[in-house]
Amino acid sequence: KQEVTQIPAALSVPEGENLVLNCSFTDSAIYNLQWFRQDPGKGLTSLLLIQSSQREQTSGRLNASLDKSSGRSTLYIAASQPGDSATYLCAVYDSGAGSYQLTFGKGTKLSVIP
Amino acid sequence: NAGVTQTPKFRVLKTGQSMTLLCAQDMNHEYMYWYRQDPGMGLRLIHYSVGEGTTAKGEVPDGYNVSRLKKQNFLLGLESAAPSQTSVYFCASSYSPVSYEQYFGPGTRLTVT
Numbered sequence: 001k002q003e004v005t006q007i008p009a010a011l012s013v014p015e016g017e018n019l020v021l022n023c024s025f026t027d028s029a030i031y032n033l034q035w036f037r038q039d040p041g042k043g044l045t046s047l048l049l050i051q052s053s054q055r056e057q058t059s060g061r062l063n064a065s066l067d068k069s070s071g072r073s074t075l076y077i078a079a080s081q082p083g084d085s086a087t088y089l090c091a092v093y094d095s096g097a098g099s100y101q102l103t104f105g106k107g108t109k110l111s112v113i114p
Numbered sequence: 115n116a117g118v119t120q121t122p123k124f125r126v127l128k129t130g131q132s133m134t135l136l137c138a139q140d141m142n143h144e145y146m147y148w149y150r151q152d153p154g155m156g157l158r159l160i161h162y163s164v165g166e167g168t169t170a171k172g173e174v175p176d177g178y179n180v181s182r183l184k185k186q187n188f189l190l191g192l193e194s195a196a197p198s199q200t201s202v203y204f205c206a207s208s209y210s211p212v213s214y215e216q217y218f219g220p221g222t223r224l225t226v227t
Contacts, residue, residue, distance in 0.1 A: 032213070043204060044206075046216065051213070089157070101147075106154070
């Protein structure tokens with residue numbers, strides 16, 4: 001069964017700092033990996049989708065990398081801002097046990113201090 | 115373009131009562147999903163649908179039923195609510211989950227007393 005782990009569970013950084021969020025998964029036979037953002041009491045917003053054949057994706061200040069063979073992904077946030085404060089979730093899409101589904105990590109709660 | 119919408123936003127039920135959660139999407143997506151989110155457990159898939167008229171079980175399907183009579187709608191039913199079903203429920207949709215991201219609704223917060 002696929003398991004997704006995100007470390008650290010919480011992170012606090014001063015405004016302007018660059019930071020890296022980590023995601024690891026146990027089964028490398030994935031179709032894609034997706035990073036989401038979740039604000040308190042809200043739904044999930046998709047940030048980046050990386051296909052299994054890709055190594056990275058960029059959107060604005062965000063850059064996500066994927067190393068499928070080692071079961072790892074990172075989300076790099078440049079020049080962090082207080083508005084980046086949220087919980088960031090990593091999810092992988094695979095066909096484990098015959099059920100095509102996203103398996104989520106428990107998230108990293110990011111606080112950017114002004 | 116409203117994206118994915120969910121009705122209701124909040125609901126309180128007593129044990130044994132029934133209810134239906136409605137999810138609607140206006141993006142012409144084939145795939146739709148129901149998840150529940152619990153503290154310390156993350157998001158878990160309840161049921162999903164790969165097209166109109168189809169449904170399939172996810173990771174935690176017990177106690178729930180679903181229907182996809184129209185492509186744009188995906189209903190989640192609780193026939194006899196239990197306190198263990200207290201959770202936040204999210205609906206999501208996508209064109210094809212292999213190549214496209216999933217879009218999520220705002221969630222329904224359900225409390226069963």
